[in-house]
Amino acid sequence: MSTDLLTDESCGLRERKKRETRRALNLAALDLVEEKGFAAVTTEEIASRAGVSARTFFNYFPSKEAAVIGTTAEELESYAAALEEDVHGETPLESLRRILASMLAPSSIDKELRARRRRILLGEPSLAPALVGNNIRIENALTAALERRLGVRPGASLEARLTVAVAIAAVRACIEHQQNGGSGRLERNIDQAFERIGAGLR
Amino acid sequence: MSTDLLTDESCGLRERKKRETRRALNLAALDLVEEKGFAAVTTEEIASRAGVSARTFFNYFPSKEAAVIGTTAEELESYAAALEEDVHGETPLESLRRILASMLAPSSIDKELRARRRRILLGEPSLAPALVGNNIRIENALTAALERRLGVRPGASLEARLTVAVAIAAVRACIEHQQNGGSGRLERNIDQAFERIGAGLR
DNA sequence: CTGCAATTTTGCAGTGACTGCACATTCGGC
DNA sequence: GCCGAATGTGCAGTCACTGCAAAATTGCAG
Known part of the structure; x- marks a missing residue:
């Protein structure tokens, strides 16, 4: 599967x-x-x-x-499926951290393509609009999945969409930070970002 | 001024x-x-x-x-200026809530244009890509402003960009929620969203 | 009010993304 | 081998967007 x-x-x-x-x-x-x-x-x-x-x-x-940056319908479904299943005691945000991080990591499947995509993503700021445009599709798919996991009707409450949107924004912020020559490694920054979100921003 | x-x-x-x-x-x-x-x-x-x-x-x-949805350089500067000044005991996130909400509210200046923009924004999902593209400019301007307010060098830490990105994502999530016929009024949802972000997501 | 310089408007020609359509090709099953 | 279905391709067309140079407008100095 x-x-x-x-x-x-x-x-x-x-x-x-x-x-x-x-x-x-x-x-x-x-x-x-x-x-x-x-x-x-x-x-x-x-x-x-x-x-x-x-x-x-x-x-x-x-x-x-x-x-260049398009996400396949298959990939989309696989991410959604991963989010939908309730892994033991993982909160939605933790699941999202895991899944979104895996999207950037060169996975077992098609390492070359993934690595290439990632390098270009980080190196070409001019792709930012296209990137966020693509994120909309991911956000919608993940929102629907999270709503199913939480057992609420689609669009009934803000919570699912808010959580997903914030998680994606966090990852994107880390990417932008990287593009601008920011400090730290990407994975580490993503971890920090999710910690702060979980703890509450000020 | x-x-x-x-x-x-x-x-x-x-x-x-x-x-x-x-x-x-x-x-x-x-x-x-x-x-x-x-x-x-x-x-x-x-x-x-x-x-x-x-x-x-x-x-x-x-x-x-x-x-249709373009933000003027002047508007951008005015938002940035508003964020840069440290209003008594307001946290960055509180300032962002106030400023971003004001972008959607028909303000004293050019009521008609603002109200029109808002209506179209909420009614045309096909504009979503353009909207998020435009948000990048806002995010960059606000990030720079917040960095100045916090007294850190541009891009030195993730914090400023993360806070701004998450705040914008929250507002956008509320807009999408509205577009999909979601429950509640926009302003109220935005307030709720920021409360949750401040309290920490799960 | 008059000419001069700077700014803005406009037409023109061109590039390139993207689409619908009709037709050729290829594939899968029989 | 043969037929229906999926796919590849050429063609013509629309539209966003750009550079360029001429024309119109405005600001200003004399």
């Missing part, structure tokens, strides 16, 4: 090709952004390097940004 | 005309978005309704979004 990103359905050639194309586009986009910066990269270039037509690019990603 | 948005420099005809044009574009944009929705409005239409050429639109706003 959690290891099916590579092994899953290698049966269908069609499905495999789609995965390959998507990944090729993803890597091409990251490559080019590292080389020339986000603004200087065109969708045509990305498609060309990935070996598909310009039109096909938009069959896979709705925007140039999505090819 | 705080009442110079209308009275200020009516001396120069040039300056006055610029203000008028900016305002006309702003109102035209809000009008059209209310009528047809953000996506269906073109910059040409906005310019046309405001009585200027299409090219001139981009002399005033860098993007279509900015004409």
